């Protein structure tokens with residue numbers, strides 16, 4: 001059984017990926033500092049997969065502790081690196097926190113990869129690297145544009161750091177550029193649990209429906225889109241998790257075309273904010289209290305993925321519809337709130 005390190009494995013995407021890795025026969029060791037997650041997530045993972053992942057509470061910004069970890073675990077064959085800070089607005093207010101957490105952690109891990117001959121590395125990137133697309137759907141040949149936030153910039157710089165490292169070492173890496181992950185595991189054992197007021201659309205919707213928030217604000221209905229609201233590509237988190245498994249298998253099987261590859265991971269379908277709200281109301285039979293407000297600074301108008309490269313080269317395709325995704329988000333919210 002190959003042992004895989006999953007950093008940030010107790011977080012939203014990481015926890016779902018741990019389950020899919022275990023289902024595919026990998027042994028998982030998680031590193032997380034619990035800055036945006038809790039220990040209960042391990043129980044959720046274990047209930048679903050019937051396997052308790054190994055866990056080390058560790059802050060990846062601590063270079064010495066990172067090194068000690070790799071001395072303890074000498075049989076790691078691959079790393080999936082989720083651990084990062086991810087709130088766009090917070091990154092504008094506190095850029096150094098973002099550069100420190102998202103870049104130092106990556107650098108320390110890559111140094112350990114070199115030292116310990118761990119040559120398979122998957123990185124959580126984002127469609128934010130494309131900025132406002134010139135044409136849609138967007139494919140991987142589109143240029144990376146100047147980031148609109150320090151958070152987005154860390155993803156761009158991270159891809160460059162990995163590319164440069166792959167050029168001079170045996171490291172092979174895949175960056176997965178996620179579109180908008182939503183939804184929760186069908187068991188409702190794990191899901192997204194944002195701290196404080198949610199910044200993202202779907203958790204805000206489910207918390208409004210659950211009565212935690214008074215009203216959803218829709219940020220703008222005067223964009224040049226069919227109904228005036230912004231368009232995104234919402235992908236079920238379990239579909240996204242499965243993409244990591246096939247990417248890992250590609251690395252372990254030496255199937256990559258180049259040492260550093262990147263893939264769009266989305267559904268290929270764009271949905272507007274108003275369409276998401278309508279779908280949510282329809283599949284959950286919940287009436288949402290919402291109002292249209294001003295545009296939110298920094299939002300791109302419309303972005304959705306061309307998934308051909310991931311479909312053809314990774315052999316991966318998203319399977320779940322947006323309705324299924326929204327229903328799973330709602331079922332998770334209900335479970336968490338005891339509704």
Ligand code: NAD
Pocket residue numbers: 007008009010011012013014031032033034035036037058059060061081082083084085086101105124125126127178179180181
């Ligand atoms: P999350 O916050 O739920 O998970 C991240 C996990 O990493 C948390 O459990 C946190 O405690 C841990 N962590 C953070 N800093 C750490 C450190 N220094 N040491 C150890 N652990 C640390 O986030 P997520 O939504 O699961 O995102 C995972 C990755 O995917 C991130 O890199 C994020 O930037 C990227 N991403 C997320 C989205 C999204 O919309 N959720 C979109 C694109 C890319």
Ligand code: UFG
Pocket residue numbers: 086088126127128178179180181199200201202204216217218219220230231232273296299
């Ligand atoms: N929106 C609202 N009301 C809200 C929240 C969001 O109308 O309360 C709108 C936004 O204006 C946007 C859309 O819903 O048009 C989606 O917004 P999210 O905040 O859910 O997602 P973003 O596309 O802005 O960004 C997310 C993550 C980023 C990540 C990106 C791509 O926050 O970290 O997806 O993966 F990089």
